[in-house]
Amino acid sequence: MKGSLANTHLSGRDGSGSQGLSIELPPNTLRFLTGSLKQEWKRYRKGLKRCQLKFSEKAVHGFRVEARRLSSILELLAPFLTPGRFQKAQALLKEHLNTFDDLRDTQVQLTAVGKLLRAFPMAESFQEYLEKREARFSRQTRKKIDRVKTRRLGKLLLDCRQDVKSWCAKARHPQANVLLLRSISRAFTRVLSLKRRIRPKDTDTIHCTRVAFKRLRYMVETLADFLPGANPQLFEAMRRYQTMMGDVQDAEVLRRSFDRFLEKKKPEPPTARPLRQELLARRQFLIQVFLDASDQLLDFWPPRASPAAQFLAFPPALRSGRCASRAGSKALPRKSRSPSK
Numbered sequence: 427m428k429g430s431l432a433n434t435h436l437s438g439r440d441g442s443g444s445q446g447l448s449i450e451l452p453p454n455t456l457r458f459l460t461g462s463l464k465q466e467w468k469r470y471r472k473g474l475k476r477c478q479l480k481f482s483e484k485a486v487h488g489f490r491v492e493a494r495r496l497s498s499i500l501e502l503l504a505p506f507l508t509p510g511r512f513q514k515a516q517a518l519l520k521e522h523l524n525t526f527d528d529l530r531d532t533q534v535q536l537t538a539v540g541k542l543l544r545a546f547p548m549a550e551s552f553q554e555y556l557e558k559r560e561a562r563f564s565r566q567t568r569k570k571i572d573r574v575k576t577r578r579l580g581k582l583l584l585d586c587r588q589d590v591k592s593w594c595a596k597a598r599h600p601q602a603n604v605l606l607l608r609s610i611s612r613a614f615t616r617v618l619s620l621k622r623r624i625r626p627k628d629t630d631t632i633h634c635t636r637v638a639f640k641r642l643r644y645m646v647e648t649l650a651d652f653l654p655g656a657n658p659q660l661f662e663a664m665r666r667y668q669t670m671m672g673d674v675q676d677a678e679v680l681r682r683s684f685d686r687f688l689e690k691k692k693p694e695p696p697t698a699r700p701l702r703q704e705l706l707a708r709r710q711f712l713i714q715v716f717l718d719a720s721d722q723l724l725d726f727w728p729p730r731a732s733p734a735a736q737f738l739a740f741p742p743a744l745r746s747g748r749c750a751s752r753a754g755s756k757a758l759p760r761k762s763r764s765p766s767k
Contacts, residue, residue, distance in 0.1 A: 455599075469496075470492045473485070474571075481567075493523050495647075512586070551691065552684060609645065626717060636672060670715060681709055684705055
């Protein structure tokens, strides 16, 4: 088994590197990712076309998920890509994702305000204000999504695949697998560093940690078939962890939106004060919920499983070291892809 599987040691659970952990990847993991990049690009284009043909909240969510999955594969492949090419592809993906930000934020705010209508009279006026914003952002987003072009991004991704193929022709798989695992470890180290710099009074520090964690989560999910301990329980825990930070960000964006509403409408202070205090209290509560659970981050990387269980989890072709077909990810079984945010 040692002859057919790459083996590398990563930092321990405290992030200090004091406790080694051995993780093994099958020989053709890099080729698998190259095939996955091609398949995810197809899903990305289908998701975009779906949004353009039938613009809906569900279609938008699906497209955003595919964009993040595509980005996570690029993150894993970064050590094998021309730096400028990688950066340009990621910038284009981020530009496409940003198209939906204002609309998504307003829809989340409307959901939150709808739960406050009975308790706070001012919430009704605020809801009307948000509904007008949603209608405006929806029109703007529809126009922007219709103008999104994929030719430039497609050319960059094709060149990225050629980069990886050229690398594979010159190097051995153990070196490739070490670099892949280091990509995830660097992502984890960045999240850990940002988490340690969180200041409870500055929600932007939590937001930055969330953005970095989201990247880590998708990278781990991308290699789910080959990582020991990468199971549905782990991914559900990571999703909940990300959601706690997302709840803080949503509460902060709602608070800022309400302040803009107050500046524009200028209602009497006695009518606005109770709702604003509620929004502030809710934000503070969610911050504390996350802070109390923030050390769960150390449970997410490296995931752990016994070597025997890990080896048996590999598809037969990869256990034997045989190369996957040109179809890439089509030749390998994939775990069911749960909805992600």
